[in-house]
Amino acid sequence: MKRISKKLIITTLTLALVVTTGILSTAVMNQSVTASENPTTVNTLNVNGKGTITVEPDMAYISVGVRTEDKDAEVAQKQNSQTMNKVIDAIKELGINEEDIQTSNFNLRPQYVTNRDDASITDVEKYVVTHYLEVTVRDIDTVGNVLDTAISSGANLSNSIRFTISDSEEAYHKALVLALTNAQGKADALANALDVSIGAPINVTEQSSYNAPVTYGDANIRFSFDSAESMPVETGELEVTANISVVYEY
Secondary structure (H helix, E strand, O other), X not given: OOXXXXXXXXXXXXXXXXXXXXXXXXXXXXXXXXXXXOOOOOOEEEEEEEEEEEEOXXXXXXXXEEXXXXXXXHHHHHHHHHHHHXXXXXXXOOOOOHHHEEEXXXXXXXXXXXXXXXXXXXXXXXXXXXXXXXXXXXXXXXXHHHHHHXXXXXXXXXXXXXXXXXXXXXXXXXXXXXXHHHXXXXXXXXXXXXXXXXXXXXXXXXXXXXXXXXXEOOOOEEOOOOOOOOOOOOOXXXXXXXXEEEEXXX
């Protein structure tokens, strides 16, 4: 067996140690370089903005109806149809297009009464028929006239009158601009308080919006049959609101 000298073993171990140390040094140096290349943290300021504009409505949705009653269901329905046809024809004569007159609800139901001889028994007292129309009025100045005409032709019910605008997109765009101005004002105030400078927005998000219609009336309003005066109608104003979220970097 050949003997390996101690000098050779020591030399080999020393060389291995040098190589290992070099590898570790290179790894540490690479790690240091990688860490120094990581981007710095970005400071951001998040604010919400709200813009609201007020506009005058230029169109309306009118709900009018006819209610008839009779002990015979067929008679009640026939009377309702005859009266409603008169109402529709009269509204059309005002220049309302046929596509702007739509049935929104039709109902035929029995109305019961307790039996006089036996309280546990109910009898059909009569049948009630209700038929509602939704009329789109594109000339806001004719709303009162449309209502008067419907009533004089036999309509005796109404659900509501809703006023709105035909071009809601244009109004909403104006509200968006106001919302952005509102957000910028908040951001400037906060930046001034924090003693920092902000630049242009790095992100703008459109949030929910709300256009509040003006609505008059309650469900199942009964008109007076002897109404002689023209019905006064106040259109009021509409609010169009836009909400946004804006992120600024400082």
